[in-house]
Amino acid sequence: MSVAHQLTAVRRALPEGVELVAVSKTHPVEKIREAYDAGQRIFGESRPQELREKYEALPHDIEWHMIGHLQTNKVKYIAPFVKLIHSVDSERLVETIQKEGAKCGRVIDILLEIHVAEEETKNGWNFEDLERFLDSSSAEDFPNIRIRGVMGIATNTDDEEHVRRDFETLKQCFDSLKERFSDGFDTLSMGMSSDYPLAVECGSTMVRVGSFIFGERDYSK
Numbered sequence: 001m002s003v004a005h006q007l008t009a010v011r012r013a014l015p016e017g018v019e020l021v022a023v024s025k026t027h028p029v030e031k032i033r034e035a036y037d038a039g040q041r042i043f044g045e046s047r048p049q050e051l052r053e054k055y056e057a058l059p060h061d062i063e064w065h066m067i068g069h070l071q072t073n074k075v076k077y078i079a080p081f082v083k084l085i086h087s088v089d090s091e092r093l094v095e096t097i098q099k100e101g102a103k104c105g106r107v108i109d110i111l112l113e114i115h116v117a118e119e120e121t122k123n124g125w126n127f128e129d130l131e132r133f134l135d136s137s138s139a140e141d142f143p144n145i146r147i148r149g150v151m152g153i154a155t156n157t158d159d160e161e162h163v164r165r166d167f168e169t170l171k172q173c174f175d176s177l178k179e180r181f182s183d184g185f186d187t188l189s190m191g192m193s194s195d196y197p198l199a200v201e202c203g204s205t206m207v208r209v210g211s212f213i214f215g216e217r218d219y220s221k
């Protein structure tokens with residue numbers, strides 16, 4: 001199936017108001033160009049250098065989203081142009097993004113990644129730790145950051161009820177944090193190729209779909 005065909009299928013399945021991030025990590029610029037020519041403008045990548053190279057090679061009306069785990073020493077590669085960082089999961093990372101945003105005179109939009117999946121991964125805040133961090137800081141500390149919402153990844157399982165519970169937990173975190181922030185806290189990023197219809201049912205406003213659109217990834221290259 002062509003990239004354009006797959007893109008159209010996803011778009012048709014998404015209700016009005018749900019944004020599609022086409023996850024192009026590991027795929028060459030030619031494939032991204034196919035999606036671009038089919039009208040897609042939001043792309044997600046998970047490695048800062050790869051993101052930077054693709055940004056330089058492709059049209060500049062593309063909105064680049066960083067969706068993968070981000071090391072603080074790599075923020076500088078993407079700070080000048082990145083549109084949204086989904087994977088913000090530590091105080092140190094918030095501080096670094098603030099610093100790099102200030103350096104390039106930008107306000108950088110971010111999402112707070114919350115850990116809900118059962119897998120042992122260190123990515124994502126524990127919700128109580130996140131609340132503690134937010135209680136102890138104020139927006140004035142981070143003038144070059146705008147917190148736009150929440151991102152999460154459901155447990156990788158065939159058990160649909162389990163996945164649904166993870167998405168419901170993320171939605172609850174989103175709703176509860178929304179009360180702290182004023183306008184602009186409007187993004188709940190959840191749902192990937194295998195589970196995006198369920199994520200949308202549970203309140204997702206942004207889905208991150210890769211292999212369904214671009215095919216399987218080859219990490220060996």
Ligand SMILES: *Cc1c(COP(=O)(O)O)cnc(C)c1O
Pocket residue numbers: 023025046067068153191192193194208209210211212
């Ligand atoms: C790779 C990736 C995706 C896309 O996964 P697919 O299963 O290919 O749709 C979504 N979100 C994150 C955080 C990813 O790293």
